[in-house]
Each structure stands twice: as C-alpha cells, then as structure tokens.
Amino acid sequence: MSQLLSCELTYTLVGDYYIPNIALPEENRPIGRWGRLHRNYLEKHHPILFNDLVLSGQLWTYLADLNEQTQERLSLIIEQMKASEGVTEEIKAANQMAWVGAMNSIRNRAEEIILRELIYGGGCGTRILEEFWYGNIEPAEYDSLPAKNTKNCFS
Numbered sequence: 085m086s087q088l089l090s091c092e093l094t095y096t097l098v099g100d101y102y103i104p105n106i107a108l109p110e111e112n113r114p115i116g117r118w119g120r121l122h123r124n125y126l127e128k129h130h131p132i133l134f135n136d137l138v139l140s141g142q143l144w145t146y147l148a149d150l151n152e153q154t155q156e157r158l159s160l161i162i163e164q165m166k167a168s169e170g171v172t173e174e175i176k177a178a179n180q181m182a183w184v185g186a187m188n189s190i191r192n193r194a195e196e197i198i199l200r201e202l203i204y205g206g207g208c209g210t211r212i213l214e215e216f217w218y219g220n221i222e223p224a225e226y227d228s229l230p231a232k233n234t235k236n237c238f239s
Contacts, residue, residue, distance in 0.1 A: 093105065093106070109141050109142075109144075109145065111144040111145050111148060113148035113151075113152070114148065114151065115144065115147040115148050115150075115151050116151035116155070117151075118150060118151045118154040118155070118198070118202070118203060119147035119148060119150055119151040120147075121199070121203050121204075122147060122150055122202070122203050123143070123147055125203060125204055125205065129205070130205075150202065153202070154198055154202050154203070157198060157201075157202065158194055158195065158198050161194040161197055161198070162190055162191060162194045165190045165193065165194060166187075166190060169186065169190065171183065171186045171187065171190065
C-alpha cells in the first residue's frame with residue numbers, strides 16, 4: 085500500500101480540469117493460453133486480487149511470467165514422462181501410431197498437472213500469487229519455488 089501512496093503524479097491541464105498522466109507499463113510478452121486461463125480463474129474466484137493487479141498495472145506482467153513458467157514446466161514434465169515410460173525416437177520410427185498415442189496421453193496428463201498445480205490454484209499457483217502481491221517474493225524468485233510438493237509450497 086505504501087508503494088501506491090509514494091508515487092508522484094503529474095497532471096495535464098485540459099480546459100478547467102487537471103487530468104492525471106497515468107500510463108500502463110509497456111509489456112510486449114504474450115500471456116498465451118495459460119495466462120488467459122489463469123486470468124479468467126482470478127477474475128471469477130479471486131476478484132480482489134484480480135482488481136488489485138489490474139489497478140496496479142501488474143496483471144499483464146504477472147500473466148506473462150506465469151505463461152513462460154508454465155511452458156517450461158510443461159516441457160519438463162513431458163520429457164520426464166517420456167523418459168519414465170520409455171517413449172523414444174526408436175518407437176516413433178518403428179510404430180508411428182503407437183508413438184502418437186503415447187505422446188498424446190503424456191501431453192494430456194502433463195496439461196492436467198499444469199492446470200491443477202499452477203492455473204486453477206490447486207497447488208502453489210494461488211499461494212505464489214498471494215506471496216507476490218504482498219511483496220514476500222519477487223518475480224525472479226518464481227523459478228526457485230518448489231513445484232513438486234503442492235501441499236507445503238513454502239515449508
């Protein structure tokens with residue numbers, strides 16, 4: 085709250101009124117599929133946090149960070165599942181349809197994990213958002229947070 089109060093505003097005189105010069109921070113990164121899903125979740129289930137992020141101009145940055153982290157986590161989960169289930173390029177060369185079926189199964193399960201852990205708040209996703217919003221962590225610290233243990237995210 086003190087950050088919002090410490091900002092100095094400049095004003096432009098338009099007719100008889102002073103209009104504050106307010107600009108959103110420029111963010112060119114896309115929020116992608118995962119960012120859009122999480123934005124809808126926040127808007128419906130955590131409207132106060134959603135409004136705070138919108139009004140502070142940090143929503144787009146938060147969603148872009150979440151999208152990038154989710155893409156990296158999804159790739160990591162898929163690679164780990166491929167290794168544990170023995171889905172290799174040799175299988176792809178020998179029996180392409182079996183490889184496609186196995187990869188579709190792996191991708192669907194990995195996306196389900198991502199949705200539950202990061203997007204819909206079943207794991208650390210909502211807790212990370214709250215910690216970020218209250219200033220306990222910085223965006224650069226997201227990657228160092230535990231992702232496997234969803235019951236005790238910060239213990």
